[in-house]
Amino acid sequence: MQFLQWCEIHKIELIITAVAVALLVIIIGVIVVVWRRKDKGLFKFRRYKKYEGSAEKKAKHPKLIVEDLETEYGYMGLTESKKHGRNSNIPITNPVAGDDRQSYLRKPVEHDLKENFEEILDGYNLSKADIKAVKKYLRHRLKVKRQEVREQKRKAKKWRNRNKRKKK
Numbered sequence: 001m002q003f004l005q006w007c008e009i010h011k012i013e014l015i016i017t018a019v020a021v022a023l024l025v026i027i028i029g030v031i032v033v034v035w036r037r038k039d040k041g042l043f044k045f046r047r048y049k050k051y052e053g054s055a056e057k058k059a060k061h062p063k064l065i066v067e068d069l070e071t072e073y074g075y076m077g078l079t080e081s082k083k084h085g086r087n088s089n090i091p092i093t094n095p096v097a098g099d100d101r102q103s104y105l106r107k108p109v110e111h112d113l114k115e116n117f118e119e120i121l122d123g124y125n126l127s128k129a130d131i132k133a134v135k136k137y138l139r140h141r142l143k144v145k146r147q148e149v150r151e152q153k154r155k156a157k158k159w160r161n162r163n164k165r166k167k168k
Helices: 002-009 011-040 128-167
Strands: 045-048 062-068 072-079 090-092 103-105 110-113 117-120
Touching: 045 072, 062 128, 090 128
Parallel strands: none
Antiparallel strands: 045 062, 045 117, 062 072, 072 103, 072 110, 090 103
């Protein structure tokens, strides 16, 4: 009975304490989510250590990291050209603040060892619309790859069945 009387007397303090604890839990949750996003480094640009381009124009181009594997990154190259060969590139707003030139991401996702990349570039940021466009392309790419794997399995099964018939 004493505990209930004490709760009635200190009702306001209990409510304030509960609200404070709830706010702390929310703040810690937000900090953890933001920290995990930064830690992954996905959709961040890194400088590529290898030289690319023609003999006159050797450059270390920034790459957009789209996949983080154990020992390597999956990346897409940043470029200013609309096309790479016959493939059209993904148009994006320029990730460098204050630069008005049109930028594009090359469609093929390539992989290389993590040691061939430098730290995350500070001045390069993708807009939310650009991240959405890249994710859409990556989902489509994954869907096409899955279809190709299914088709290969179907063909392999068809050939196995043919070979079984010939042996009989």
